[in-house]
Amino acid sequence: MxxxxxxxxxxxxxxxxxxxxxxxxxxxxxxxxxxxxxxxxxxxxxxxxxxxxxxxxxxxxxxxxxxxxxxxxxxxxxxxxxxxxxxxxxxxxxxYWPTPSAPLSSQPLDLAQQPSPLHVPIGVTKKGPLWLSLPEMDSVLIGGSRRMGKTRLLHGWVQALLHGGEAMLILWDGKGGVEFGRYADRPGVVVDPSDGREGLERVFAEMSRRADLFQQGGVPSLPEYVRRTGDRLPPLVLILDEVAFLPEEAQEVLTDLVAKGGAFGVYPVLATQRPDAQAVKGLVRANLSTRIAFPVPSVHDSMVILGRPGAEKLPKRKGRLLLIWEGRLVEAQAFRVSLPDAGAVRPEAATLLTGRERRLVEAAVRLGGWFRIRQVAEVTGESRDWVNKVARRWEAMGYLTPVQVNERGHRLGRRVTEGLLQAAGFGGQANLADEAD
Ligand SMILES: Nc1ncnc2c1ncn2[C@@H]1O[C@H](COP(=O)(O)OP(=O)(O)OP(=O)(O)O)[C@@H](O)[C@H]1O
Ligand SMILES: [Mg+2]
CATH class of the missing domain: 3.30.1240 (Hypothetical Protein, Haloacid Dehalogenase-like Hydrolase; Chain: A; domain 2)
Known part of the structure; x- marks a missing residue:
């Protein structure tokens, strides 16, 4: 009463x-x-x-x-x-009562819990652990402030898909392979060390090949094709971390892939800090059906990622996320994911560069894999002159790409290569980023 x-x-x-x-x-x-x-x-x-x-x-x-x-x-x-x-x-x-943000526990990722080979781990929700299948999610946009756990979530997905063993993975991390290089020797994995175009072209070519197959067989979709022919075309998962670093030229292919991929068993997953107009073209964004936001500073950011407010209110805790899926908003704490060591590290590699040089590489990696003289000098406190000399030597050695220029003739700078990372002893990429915490 x-x-x-x-x-x-x-x-x-x-x-x-x-x-x-x-x-x-x-x-x-x-x-x-x-x-x-x-x-x-x-x-x-x-x-x-x-x-x-x-x-x-x-x-x-x-x-x-x-x-x-x-x-x-x-x-x-x-x-x-x-x-x-x-x-x-x-x-x-x-x-009647405000809903407190759910007190979600943080649990380690346990691949044995994977419900099907195409399920990827999301995290712990108030109803328990949540995994979703890529065909259900179709295409995914992940956004959120720096260091909140975007890439770590993707590592969990890669590991789960490898564990499942059915999908083919095309991985690009915008950092010259720093993040995903460690999976390069796994079967079914392609790590794209280019500026992103190679991987995209590859997926596009495969999509076109499938389109031809379907047309010849007179079938409308992948499941129908598999049913009729028994030819199990593997699902293709395209994971692009730091999409903001994709060159302009790649955007067109990406638009096509995102719009049509689903019908051909191609599942794009895009991550970036702020998927605003420059980073992810409106057309691409509109076609990404599943949205995941880690904590962000403003309502505006939340609107850009999720199309609705909420992510700005998330506790600023690593791994905390909001997911829009089938029109519902779900809060989760992403599983804790550990990173495998990369197979390709040569132990002696670390001695190839001096500590002073290694700090330049580290700075460039933090700057998204771009070795820009002014920025690198600024971050490391070295003189531009010296940084410039080192850059020219490294370019000659193939450690850096030549200066990249965009369509409009703007100099974008040199990019760090896998070779340089290995020489710097970051081939293991052993939590290079983590040391920054
Ligand atoms: N689910 C999690 N639980 C606990 N710690 C986490 C979780 N996710 C990430 N972290 C920690 O936060 C650090 C940063 O995560 P991550 O590199 O994934 O962030 P990010 O959002 O990709 O950042 P950036 O925008 O700089 O690329 C990780 O190195 C890890 O130590
Ligand atoms: Mg990241």
Whole structure:
């Protein structure tokens, strides 16, 4: 009985606060111009109150129901969850109590839990461990602030797909293979050390080959092709980390792959800190159906990644993420993933460079694999003159690419090669990035 009283009281508070919010936001007419009948009816229920709106009193149902409005309303209501319904009337369901961010435990990745060869690990949700299959997710965009766990999540996916043993993997990390080089000798894996175009071209070629196969066989889709021919074309997973570093020229191929890949068993997975217009073209982004956001600083970032607010409110904890999948928002704590040592490291390699030179390489890696004289000099505190000399020597030795120039003739700088990384003893890439923590 006492509980009921509290709920009625809370329902009134919520209704009152919501009403003021709607007036302030100009979503309904001000009080003196409101019709005589109420704006909404207040229906207290167990655990939640329902507000049933009079649609005629609303200025714009679309604006009222937009994710942005609902997010701000939820904030105005102290973090209470607001769920809407817009069938046979407009309803808000508002929880009496704010939902605390779930206290999610951090668990190590256990590949033995993989439900199928194409399932990849997401993390621990409030309902328990979550794995999703790539065909279900189709194509994925991952965003989030630096060092929050994007690449580590991808490592988990690569390891799971290798464990499953069915998919072919094309991996590109925007850092000349620093991250994914360690998987290069595994069967079914191609690590693209180029500026990203080689890998993309390769996948594109395979997609075209499959398109021809389907056309010859008169089949519309991969499952149908496999069913009729028994020829099991392996799913192709294209993982691009740091897509912001892809050259302009690669964007066109990428657009095509992302738009059509699904039909040919090609699953693109793209990660970047901020997938804004420059990093991921709108057309590409629009076609990436599954979205994952690690913590970000602003609502705007969350909108760019997820298409709705939320990621800015995540606890700033490594591995914490929000996933949009089948229209639902799921919070998870990504599994802890350990990294295998790369097979290709030569122990004596580390002695090839001096400590001073190694610090230049390290700086370039941190700068995304670009060896730009001015930046590298700045980061390491070395003189530009010396850095420039080293760069020219390394270019001659094949340790750095020649200066890359974009279409518009802008000099982009030299790129670090796998050879340089090995010479620097980072061939193991043994947590080069981790040392920065
Ligand atoms: N799920 C996790 N649980 C615990 N620690 C994690 C998790 N994910 C990442 N970390 C830690 O955070 C560090 C940074 O992670 P990661 O390199 O994946 O970040 P990132 O988002 O890719 O960063 P950047 O934008 O700089 O590439 C890792 O080296 C690891 O130590
Ligand atoms: Mg990363």
């Amino acid at each position: 006492g509980e009921m009283m509290v709920e009625v009281h809370t329902a009134r508070h919520i209704a009152d606060r919501t009403w003021r919010f709607l007036v302030q936001r100009n979503l309904v007419d001000p009080p003196d111009r409101l019709p005589a009948r109420p704006l909404f009816y207040v229906l207290p229920r167990r655990e939640r109150v329902i507000l049933a709106f009079d649609p005629l009193a609303l200025k714009s149902v679309d604006r009222l129901l937009s994710p942005r409005t609902l997010h701000h309303l939820s904030t105005a209501l102290g973090g209470r969850r607001v769920v809407t319904m817009n069938s046979r009337g407009v309803f808000f369901q508002i929880a």
